Amino acid sequence: MNFIKMHGLGNDFILVNLFTEPEIDYQNLAKDWCHRQLGIGADGLVLIQPPEKKENHFKMTIYNSDGSEADMCGNAIRCFAKYVYEKKMVDLEEFRIETRAGVMVPKVNVVEGKVVSVQVDMGKPRFKPDEIPINLPTQEVIDKKVRVGDGYYRINALSMGNPHCVIFVDDVDHYPVEKVGPIIECDPIFPARVNVEFVEVLNRKEIKMRVWERGAGLTLACGTGACASVVACVKNDLTVPEVTVHLPGGDLFIKWAKDDHVYMTGPATYVYTGQINI
Numbered sequence: 001m002n003f004i005k006m007h008g009l010g011n012d013f014i015l016v017n018l019f020t021e022p023e024i025d026y027q028n029l030a031k032d033w034c035h036r037q038l039g040i041g042a043d044g045l046v047l048i049q050p051p052e053k054k055e056n057h058f059k060m061t062i063y064n065s066d067g068s069e070a071d072m073c074g075n076a077i078r079c080f081a082k083y084v085y086e087k088k089m090v091d092l093e094e095f096r097i098e099t100r101a102g103v104m105v106p107k108v109n110v111v112e113g114k115v116v117s118v119q120v121d122m123g124k125p126r127f128k129p130d131e132i133p134i135n136l137p138t139q140e141v142i143d144k145k146v147r148v149g150d151g152y153y154r155i156n157a158l159s160m161g162n163p164h165c166v167i168f169v170d171d172v173d174h175y176p177v178e179k180v181g182p183i184i185e186c187d188p189i190f191p192a193r194v195n196v197e198f199v200e201v202l203n204r205k206e207i208k209m210r211v212w213e214r215g216a217g218l219t220l221a222c223g224t225g226a227c228a229s230v231v232a233c234v235k236n237d238l239t240v241p242e243v244t245v246h247l248p249g250g251d252l253f254i255k256w257a258k259d260d261h262v263y264m265t266g267p268a269t270y271v272y273t274g275q276i277n278i
């Protein structure tokens with residue numbers, strides 16, 4: 001069967017177009033296919049599917065490299081949007097994609113028939129503990145000193161459709177993300193596990209972020225994580241609501257707009273198409 005390999009700022013995915021490829025148990029295959037040595041290698045497996053509701057255009061399902069199903073993925077949805085637009089599966093520049101986190105609306109920026117960047121309406125951030133979810137008896141978790149993993153951290157927890165824990169640090173390049181990230185990801189305070197972002201504020205318009213992703217580990221970028229980080233910055237009055245986020249894989253532009261929606265803009269890149277025996 002056929003697959004497409006793409007990435008958003010180095011956060012890489014195997015995409016399968018279910019308009020033409022068979023319906024099989026992809027969740028079972030995700031771990032093997034995503035394996036860096038024994039498989040195709042990727043941070044996640046993304047399914048391009050017909051929508052469930054007729055007012056929408058597509059449905060996206062995403063599995064992390066450990067085989068768990070994610071609710072939403074910012075970098076994957078830009079890859080998805082570029083693919084379906086350039087393959088002429090939709091003739092609109094703005095369209096509606098169903099995800100487990102609700103309907104997301106990407107808008108492709110096209111130059112000479114090619115998608116050069118994608119802006120995505122990522123919806124509203126959610127702060128209520130049961131919506132994240134986080135086990136804390138409080139209204140919201142912004143700059144709260146909490147015991148997680150191996151010690152006390154000042155954390156900011158919120159949902160961008162998927163759970164995030166944002167921690168501000170002084171020097172993100174030298175921060176032990178690989179050591180602290182997995183401990184916080186799996187701390188019982190987060191019953192569905194969590195994506196962990198470590199953020200250094202450079203100035204009021206720029207931040208630097210590294211991420212430990214739930215179900216995928218260290219990745220070069222995380223779109224929902226960049227959105228969560230900017231929301232956490234604004235809540236702590238560290239930046240304005242329009243921020244450039246520098247990630248190991250490149251930059252994302254994030255805007256937390258007056259309508260309370262978070263807009264993410266960034267690139268999507270083809271790597272290759274391939275075939276695999278099932």
Ligand SMILES: N[C@@H](CCC[C@H](N)C(=O)O)C(=O)O
Nearest residue numbers: 070073074075162222223224
């Ligand atoms: N890389 C992503 C998020 C992918 C899902 C995440 N690991 C989860 O389980 O919530 C992004 O770009 O947003």
